[in-house]
Amino acid sequence: MAPWWGKGSHKGTSVVVKMENPDWSMVELEAPSKDHFLIANSPTSPREKGRGKNVKQLIWVLLLKAHRAASFLTSIGSTLVSLGSVVRCRVASGRTDENRTVRTDFYNSIRRFLGLSLLLLGFEIAAYFKVSHFGTPHHHLQYILTFLLGVKDVLDWSYAGLVLIGVDYLSPPLQFLANVCIILFLVQSLDRLILCLGCFWIRFKKIKPIPKHEDVADLEFGADTFFPMVLIQIPMCNEREVYQQSLAAVCGLEWPKSKILIQVLDDSDDPMTQLLIKEEVHKWQQVGAQILYRHRVIRDGYKAACPDFLKRTIPHFKDNEELGLVQARWSFVNKDENLLTRLQNINLSFHFEVEQQVNSVFFNFFGFNGTAGVWRIKALEESGGWLERTTVEDMDIAVRAHLRGWKFIFLNDVKCPCELPESYEAYRKQQHRWHSGPMQLFRLCLPDIIHAKISVWKKFNMIFLFFLLRKLILPFYSFTLFCIILPMTMFVPKAELPAWVVCYIPAIMSFLNILPAPKSFPFIVPYLLFENTLSVTKFKAMISGLFQLGSAYEWIVTKKSGRSSEGDIVSLVEKESRGGSEPDLDETNANLQQEPMTRKTKHNRIYTKELALAFLLLTASARSLLSAQGVHFYFLLFQGISFLLVGLDLIVDSKHLEHFSLSLYDLRRLVLIPTRKYEKKSCYMDGRMAGTLT
Numbered sequence: 001m002a003p004w005w006g007k008g009s010h011k012g013t014s015v016v017v018k019m020e021n022p023d024w025s026m027v028e029l030e031a032p033s034k035d036h037f038l039i040a041n042s043p044t045s046p047r048e049k050g051r052g053k054n055v056k057q058l059i060w061v062l063l064l065k066a067h068r069a070a071s072f073l074t075s076i077g078s079t080l081v082s083l084g085s086v087v088r089c090r091v092a093s094g095r096t097d098e099n100r101t102v103r104t105d106f107y108n109s110i111r112r113f114l115g116l117s118l119l120l121l122g123f124e125i126a127a128y129f130k131v132s133h134f135g136t137p138h139h140h141l142q143y144i145l146t147f148l149l150g151v152k153d154v155l156d157w158s159y160a161g162l163v164l165i166g167v168d169y170l171s172p173p174l175q176f177l178a179n180v181c182i183i184l185f186l187v188q189s190l191d192r193l194i195l196c197l198g199c200f201w202i203r204f205k206k207i208k209p210i211p212k213h214e215d216v217a218d219l220e221f222g223a224d225t226f227f228p229m230v231l232i233q234i235p236m237c238n239e240r241e242v243y244q245q246s247l248a249a250v251c252g253l254e255w256p257k258s259k260i261l262i263q264v265l266d267d268s269d270d271p272m273t274q275l276l277i278k279e280e281v282h283k284w285q286q287v288g289a290q291i292l293y294r295h296r297v298i299r300d301g302y303k304a305a306c307p308d309f310l311k312r313t314i315p316h317f318k319d320n321e322e323l324g325l326v327q328a329r330w331s332f333v334n335k336d337e338n339l340l341t342r343l344q345n346i347n348l349s350f351h352f353e354v355e356q357q358v359n360s361v362f363f364n365f366f367g368f369n370g371t372a373g374v375w376r377i378k379a380l381e382e383s384g385g386w387l388e389r390t391t392v393e394d395m396d397i398a399v400r401a402h403l404r405g406w407k408f409i410f411l412n413d414v415k416c417p418c419e420l421p422e423s424y425e426a427y428r429k430q431q432h433r434w435h436s437g438p439m440q441l442f443r444l445c446l447p448d449i450i451h452a453k454i455s456v457w458k459k460f461n462m463i464f465l466f467f468l469l470r471k472l473i474l475p476f477y478s479f480t481l482f483c484i485i486l487p488m489t490m491f492v493p494k495a496e497l498p499a500w501v502v503c504y505i506p507a508i509m510s511f512l513n514i515l516p517a518p519k520s521f522p523f524i525v526p527y528l529l530f531e532n533t534l535s536v537t538k539f540k541a542m543i544s545g546l547f548q549l550g551s552a553y554e555w556i557v558t559k560k561s562g563r564s565s566e567g568d569i570v571s572l573v574e575k576e577s578r579g580g581s582e583p584d585l586d587e588t589n590a591n592l593q594q595e596p597m598t599r600k601t602k603h604n605r606i607y608t609k610e611l612a613l614a615f616l617l618l619t620a621s622a623r624s625l626l627s628a629q630g631v632h633f634y635f636l637l638f639q640g641i642s643f644l645l646v647g648l649d650l651i652v653d654s655k656h657l658e659h660f661s662l663s664l665y666d667l668r669r670l671v672l673i674p675t676r677k678y679e680k681k682s683c684y685m686d687g688r689m690a691g692t693l694t
Contacts (some may be wrong), residue, residue, distance in 0.1 A: 006412075020355045070654070088514040105558060106540055110612040113484065117619045120491040123162060125621055163493055171494040174485065181481040182501055184473050189509055191469055196512045198358035207361055211315035230260045231377065236277065237267045242419075243277050250414070251289045255310045262291040312414050313374045324379030324406030325398065338652045340427060341420045342523055343530050348420075349516040353412060355470075360410035363461050365402045370394035372416040379406045389444060391553060392437030399445050399462070403452040424651050425605055432541040433553065437677040439472040439545030440553075462507060466481045472546070475538035482532045483613055485621030487636060499631045529642035536609055610647035614640050 001173050201207075232250050236243060265391045268274045274295070281293045313326045318547055335345035359366040368375075371394075383400040390396050402408070420426040445665075449462050486502065489495045510528040514520055520527070544551045617640030624633040645651055 331415040337467035353516040367395040368398035390440040435541035436545035479539035490620040490623040614643035
C-alpha cells in the first residue's frame with residue numbers, strides 16, 4: 001500500500017498530534033481527499049498546496065514523536081542518574097545486616113554459587129570470542145570438535161573439561177531438581193487458580209455470612225438484645241508510637257460499657273514506655289472505662305478496630321453454638337506510602353479476599369490473623385488457651401480449635417484499618433516470623449492432625465494445602481527455581497528451563513494475585529520481581545522453622561509509625577465527648593508535634609545475601625546474552641537489578657522506580673505520584689478480641 005502522502009486511492013487520513021506549546025496544536029480531522037488536511041489555528045489549505053502541507057505535517061508528526069521519545073528517554077536517564085547517586089550514598093554510609101566476621105552457611109553457599117558462575121562466565125566469554133560459531137547455550141559440540149581437531153592451549157583444555165563435566169555429572173541432577181521444582185510450581189499455580197475461581201464464584205453467587213437473627217448495629221444499648229460480655233486483650237511491647245491510639249480505639253468501641261473488659265498486656269522493657277502506658281490506662285479508668293494494666297510476655301503487632309466492630313461481628317455467635325471465631329479483614333492506611341507498602345498491599349489483599357474468604361466458605365478453616373477477630377472464650381478454653389511454643393500463637397490456637405470441631409467465619413466486608421511496615425528491615429523480620437512459625441507449628445501439630453477425629457478431607461486440607469503447599473512448597477520452589485536453578489542452567493549444558501516456566505506462568509499468576517487490588521496493576525512487574533526477591537528471606541525462615549534452627553524463635557515486634565494518630569484521637573474525643581479528656585488531647589497533640597524532633601536517625605543497611613544473589617543473577621544474565629536468549633536474559637537482568645536494589649535497601653526509597661513503572665504503564669505521559677498525605681481518620685487498637693456467650 002502506498003504511503004498516505006503519496007499517490008493512490010486513499011481518500012483521507014486521521015492525524016493526532018499533541019504539542020508541548022499550548023499556543024499550537026494539531027487536531028484529528030478526517031480529510032475529504034488526499035489533498036485536504038486541516039491544521040488547527042490555521043486557514044484551510046488550498047487544493048493546489050495540499051501536497052506541500054502534507055509533507056510539512058509529516059515532518060511535524062515525526063518531530064513531535066521524536067520530541068516525546070526524547071522526553072521519555074530523558075526521564076529514564078534522569079531516573080537512572082538519581083538512582084545511581086542514591087546507590088553511591090547508600091554504599092558509602094550503609095552497614096551490613098550481619099557481623100562481617102560471622103557468615104552463615106546459607107550466605108556461604110550463595111557465595112560459592114556466585115564464584116563458580118563467575119569462573120564459568122570467564123570461560124564462556126573467552127570461548128565466545130575465540131569461536132565465532134559458538135551456537136546455542138547448551139550445545140557445545142562444534143566447539144568440542146574444534147578442540148579435538150587440534151586446539152591445544154590451556155583455555156581450550158579447561159573449557160572442554162568443564163563442558164564434559166557439566167554434561168556427565170552436573171546436568172542430570174540439576175535437570176532432575178529443575179523438573180521437581182517445575183512440578184511443584186505447577187501444583188501451586190493450580191491451587192492459586194482454583195482459589196481465584198472460588199473467589200469468583202463467591203462474588204457471582206454473592207455468598208456472604210449472615211447472622212441468623214437481627215443485627216444489633218441498629219439497636220439501642222438499653223434494649224433487651226444480644227449483648228454478651230466481651231474481653232479485649234491489647235498486647236504491647238515498647239510501642240510508644242501507637243499506645244494512645246490503641247487504647248483510644250478500644251475504649252471507643254460501640255458496646256455497653258458494663259459488658260466490656262479491656263486488658264492491656266504490656267511487655268515493654270523501657271521503663272518510660274511502661275509509665276506512659278500506665279498513665280494512659282489510668283486516664284481512661286477515670287472516665288469510666290473498665291480497663292486493666294498487666295505486664296506479661298505475649299507479644300503481637302497492633303491492628304485496628306472500627307467503632308462498630310463488635311456490632312458487626314458478635315451477632316454471628318447468636319444461636320450458633322459451633323461457631324468459635326469470627327475474623328474481620330484488614331485494610332491499610334499507608335498502602336500508598338512507598339513502593340514497599342504498595343507491593344505488600346497486593347499480597348495481603350489476595351490473602352484476605354481470596355485465600356481466607358475461599359477457605360472460610362468451602363473449607364470452614366483458615367489461620368487466625370492474631371487480631372481483628374472475635375473468639376468464643378469457651379473455644380479458647382477447650383483448645384488449650386494461648387501457648388508460647390511457637391512464634392505464631394494465633395495460627396496455633398486456630399489449628400487446635402479446628403481439630404476440636406469449632407467453626408470459623410471470615411467477614412470480608414468488615415474492614416479494620418491497620419498499618420504496613422514501611423521499611424524493608426521491619427518487613428523482612430515480619431516475614432521471617434510469618435514463615436518460620438508455621439513450620440514450627442507443623443512439626444508440633446502433625447501428630448494431632450493425624451489422630452484428630454475429623455474427616456480425611458479436612459486432614460488433607462490442613463496437611464497438604466494449608467501447611468505443605470502454601471507454607472513450605474511456595475518459598476522452596478520460588479527460591480530454588482528462580483534464584484539458583486535458573487542462573488545455573490545458563491552454564492550447565494543440557495540443563496534448561498522452558499520459557500513458559502520463566503515468563504508466562506509467573507506472569508499469569510501475578511495477574512491473578514493482583515486482581516483483588518486492581519489499582520495496583522501498574523506495579524505488576526515490580527511485584528513479580530519483588531516476590532522472587534523476598535523468597536530468600538522466606539526460604540531461610542522456612543528452613544529455620546522446619547529444622548528448629550537458632551533464628552526460629554526470634555520474635556521482634558514490627559516497627560510502626562502511628563499513621564493518622566492525631567486524627568484518630570480527635571475523632572474519638574469529639575464523638576464520645578468525655579468530660580476531662582480535652583487536656584489529655586492537648587498533651588497528646590503536643591507529644592505528636594515533638595515526636596519528629598526526637599526520632600532517631602535512620603541507618604542504611606546493606607543485605608549481603610541479596611547482594612550476592614544479585615551478582616549471581618547478573619552474571620547469569622551476561623551468559624544468557626552471549627547465547628542470545630531473549631526471555632531468560634531479560635528475566636535474569638531485571639531480577640538481578642531487583643535483588644541489587646533490595647540488597648542496598650533502596651526499595652523504600654524507590655520513588656523513581658514507582659514513577660518509571662507507572663510511565664511504562666501509561667506511555668502517553670510520565671506519571672508522577674507524590675507521597676499521599678493521609679487525612680482519613682481511622683481508629684487503632686492493638687491485640688485480639690474475645691467474646692463469650694456463656
